[in-house]
Amino acid sequence: MNYNETFSSIYNVLSTLDNEGQTAQYIPELAVIDPEKFGVSLFTNEGELFSFQDAEEKFSIQSIVKVLSLVLAYRQLGVQIWDRVGVEPSGTPFNSLVQLEYEKGIPRNPFINAGAIVVADILVGALKDPEVAFLDFLHEIIGDKSVNYSEAIAKSEKEHAFRNLALVNLMKSFGNIKNDVDRVMDFYFKICSICMTTEELVKVFSFLANEGVSPITEKGIVSQRQAKRVNALMQTCGFYDESGEFAFKVGLPGQSGVGGGILAVHPGKYTIAVWSPKLNAKGNSFLGSKFLEAFTTAIGSSIF
Amino acid sequence: MNYNETFSSIYNVLSTLDNEGQTAQYIPELAVIDPEKFGVSLFTNEGELFSFQDAEEKFSIQSIVKVLSLVLAYRQLGVQIWDRVGVEPSGTPFNSLVQLEYEKGIPRNPFINAGAIVVADILVGALKDPEVAFLDFLHEIIGDKSVNYSEAIAKSEKEHAFRNLALVNLMKSFGNIKNDVDRVMDFYFKICSICMTTEELVKVFSFLANEGVSPITEKGIVSQRQAKRVNALMQTCGFYDESGEFAFKVGLPGQSGVGGGILAVHPGKYTIAVWSPKLNAKGNSFLGSKFLEAFTTAIGSSIF
């Protein structure tokens, strides 16, 4: 099947709509992105790549990286990570402290900020040189060294991180952060600063559509069982308090970032990534969400 | 594929475990059920039925009926029902009032009690004789008239319904219940009292595995799009504050009842129902959850 025509015809329809929302404003690097950028890529388990428009332009993947850091921690340490972070939807915004206080510092899931910070703490404790090891892990999956951090974005994030500092200190007060708070946050901001194209994204995540095995290098990244569980987590938790809506309308496990990217997985079939910088009120790409809804409707393909 | 052997070998392994938990205690009809009862049935889209042990014994399906009442309301009234009930996981127990107060009487989703009561209110307003119409709807799907209410259970529920009366009155105070509170609750308790066997359950729900069309009668019950959305909702919300765990471990959309039943759907393939009366701390069948986890692991089949 050739998806290029589907991409193009959906894009043409959506172009006639108002592109509502606005780009993330909290750091300059995200606020200045051209809001009309739009890219989409799809990568099948057979190795076919389909791309449309700005699919070769790098953007800040932000929270999408939380899936990759979870995968690395899960692979390194196995089920013991679930002692420190849950697997339930939170029902609250991505940066809420309320549940964290009621539940004594154990985040609901690894995709809200608190959960991703715990995962960062786990990796800082488990890896020798976490920043290097994390990039090595990404390069292992895609088979080249094209992915890197953005020092400028990491620095900017750090300067506007009061809410995240509140989260990490609250968890530290409950004993659920083991390393130095500043060390953990440096690593966290570093991995959130990674820039990728939609083409790179679909390749990096392709092992999750393929039972844990990279279709590019044919190397096993995680077990089949682990891949399924990560996909299930994305389905129930990847869109924060809009996760139900995304499952309802798009019907694929996915993860969203404030840079305007969305990554989704059709287990057994393909990965798809879309990028459009304007965000809706919940902080997810406005046009990206609409595009994926139209796409799974058009090709009659969702996991449900 | 013949599932009988899989059922039997999983059951043999699980039998060696302690069957933890206890039967629902709040009404006599549920408390006195033999806790060692166990039944499982699977029904494929091709019409094959596999059953094990007590699969022909009727039990109280309780909250599993919430999916069927949602389907009927969705079919009758379409998307306008989403003005009155959300599609997001609640992150709280099935009978919590907290979110309902913060969110001004709009329940998070149709499977927590508050949401199911709103759906009951919608049906009471839309149907001429709701109790009769609801049974007719079930009979239409399975092609016979074998399903009925239990007057004794409905009466017992009503006498122990203070928490549900709190929910319905709170929603009424916000204007999200349109009919008389007592009328709505009578209908709600009536439909929750329905008794079915696991064989009946898998047949009644089979249209959700088959793009909205009953494989028995070949009649369309809902549109393909509606079927997918109901499945997505079961995935994110069907197990209340254990929905993430169920997606994570079992990997199928499903719905649980305090009678000890669990119904799950593999879209495109089959429906499966299991019954074991002892409940875990979250109110879901202890052995039933374990069985389904072992089953999807054994046959390597989940939607993720």
Added chain:
Amino acid sequence: MNYNETFSSIYNVLSTLDNEGQTAQYIPELAVIDPEKFGVSLFTNEGELFSFQDAEEKFSIQSIVKVLSLVLAYRQLGVQIWDRVGVEPSGTPFNSLVQLEYEKGIPRNPFINAGAIVVADILVGALKDPEVAFLDFLHEIIGDKSVNYSEAIAKSEKEHAFRNLALVNLMKSFGNIKNDVDRVMDFYFKICSICMTTEELVKVFSFLANEGVSPITEKGIVSQRQAKRVNALMQTCGFYDESGEFAFKVGLPGQSGVGGGILAVHPGKYTIAVWSPKLNAKGNSFLGSKFLEAFTTAIGSSIF
């Protein structure tokens, strides 16, 4: 000291302000009251009475009665009532269910609706004919039989009581309501319907300013210790989530009702009641609060 001139000069200043807010709208009997009505009375422990404007006109005292029902329950049953209702400010609106769910059906204090309903339940259980006994109690304090229920208001309240029905059913589900829900609510609406003038109010409450002894009949109503504790409770809880503000600005223990009445006590000195039907956003008399603030400032008299 003659307070008439102080009353008059404060009233003249306040008259030049906009009388913001609006009368309680949820039942017709309160909505139709002339919003410009204004009455104030002060009764000293020496038996002097000072009144201004509409001080001899009856109005619905609503929640102000909660103090009197608490006093009766406290006198009858002593400290055991504190097992079923707390003595802490709630920090939330008067009709909130949130804390009640977290704290398993034990209301924070006897002046929020939930707490007053528990007190009503206590009285229904302890008194032979609660409606008669309650009026007898009021008549005992003031030495005549001038106070009565308003059947019309009680009936109206009952028809618009969904939020209160949610509260009582939630507490019943936790076991903190011992009698039949309808019986308790009938009594609760009955006592909330009592109408008094500001002159009657200051006389009825005068024992709280006088160490538990009615200055009119010289009979002891409660012990000195109990009187002090009821006053302390009014100080910290009598204005719901505006209690801090009232203590801060007025500096007297007091209780407010949605009929626009406010009753305040200066222990050792006097009781004062003011009536002005327009309410602020928190449901307390707009002009009444301003008047009391100006009054305690003018005469340099508060408990702080």
Added chain:
Amino acid sequence: MNYNETFSSIYNVLSTLDNEGQTAQYIPELAVIDPEKFGVSLFTNEGELFSFQDAEEKFSIQSIVKVLSLVLAYRQLGVQIWDRVGVEPSGTPFNSLVQLEYEKGIPRNPFINAGAIVVADILVGALKDPEVAFLDFLHEIIGDKSVNYSEAIAKSEKEHAFRNLALVNLMKSFGNIKNDVDRVMDFYFKICSICMTTEELVKVFSFLANEGVSPITEKGIVSQRQAKRVNALMQTCGFYDESGEFAFKVGLPGQSGVGGGILAVHPGKYTIAVWSPKLNAKGNSFLGSKFLEAFTTAIGSSIF
């Protein structure tokens, strides 16, 4: 009146009880205090001082200082401080983040930690050399230079301050902290480390019992109106989620510290301070609370 005998006889009765609770454990300086220490002092508006047992031994006053920092900010900046911190009881523990998130970074009152940190931020912004200016302020009230910081305690606090760092960062994210977070917290820990004897405490606070004027130096510290308002705030908020209980049982405005000190004010009459290091479950001095309850009961003197 001579209070020495009252002190002695109450102490003798209480000595026969178990001294429940334990000393604050989170920093070594507090954990190692001899738990049997006990001191009490009372200072009348006429300048009489009564002391009992360890009344001349310095201890860490901790949160009691929050009243003094509030007074200084109130005096310097007047009512504008109420734009940044409320005057309502919180209904939650002293270090809760829940309400702070719901209410967008505005603390409920100046005596919970979040509120005291905002006051510290106000002082850091308003004073040239805050640490020096604050001590000068205390010395101005008592007329000598006996009070000082404890560097060791301030340092220890800082090392165990994750919960407070969560609070300050959360408020900074909402824009309610204007200065650098570390600068504000350094000042906050510094003032919380102040050590005083109960004799010093009753003298420092004596202006609050005396309409804003120090009975020692006869200098006005704050206006009569401000003194009343600070007392009202102590009454409704000084014991966090035990404020209602303290008002109910003791009947005086007061403030508690985890060092085991309690300061209370009888406006128009006296200040009283008690010190006993073992804390109850809410973090208030176990024996100190009992002592004050017995004292106001014995002399029949409370504001209610």
